[in-house]
Amino acid sequence: MLRISVHLAFAIALVAALPARPAWADDSQIARGKYLVTLGGCNDCHTPGYFLGKPDMSRFLGGSDVGFEIPGQGVFVGPNITPDKKTGIGSWTREQIVKAMQGGQRPDGRILAPIMPWHAFATFTAKDAMAIAVFLQSLNPVSNQTPGPFKPGEKVSTFMFRILPPGETVAAAAK
Numbered sequence: 001m002l003r004i005s006v007h008l009a010f011a012i013a014l015v016a017a018l019p020a021r022p023a024w025a026d027d028s029q030i031a032r033g034k035y036l037v038t039l040g041g042c043n044d045c046h047t048p049g050y051f052l053g054k055p056d057m058s059r060f061l062g063g064s065d066v067g068f069e070i071p072g073q074g075v076f077v078g079p080n081i082t083p084d085k086k087t088g089i090g091s092w093t094r095e096q097i098v099k100a101m102q103g104g105q106r107p108d109g110r111i112l113a114p115i116m117p118w119h120a121f122a123t124f125t126a127k128d129a130m131a132i133a134v135f136l137q138s139l140n141p142v143s144n145q146t147p148g149p150f151k152p153g154e155k156v157s158t159f160m161f162r163i164l165p166p167g168e169t170v171a172a173a174a175k
Contacts, residue, residue: 033135
């Protein structure tokens, strides 16, 4: 009986000393998610300074400082997608991140801006979409509240790209 107890205690100690299996999976998921985020160009719309030619990598994915105007819909700024709980997606679950990325809907029910390519991201495998969510949750939180969205006719507080339908006139530069 003593021999069985000693062997059992030894086996438990050995298993407890091994790295947890989910940690291994998370490391590979994080690497895969980083690869997909890089390939997907998420940095373009979600990092301050990117559209102005000077991306602020200290605030990587912390939200853009340039919005997109879509006729009849308003102006949309790429939000903070770091795990900051107040200004980012830090209170979202991995499943909610995947749903937004692949289904175009935030946890609060709001539909994502049409500029967000969620239709393309809907083709990610479940494993790849989850890897992106894991990667986003692994980032350092960035406290950066992006402006907007702005409804048609509202004044914007940021630079913006204007998307015009064919035949429209380009707006005059501000004086």
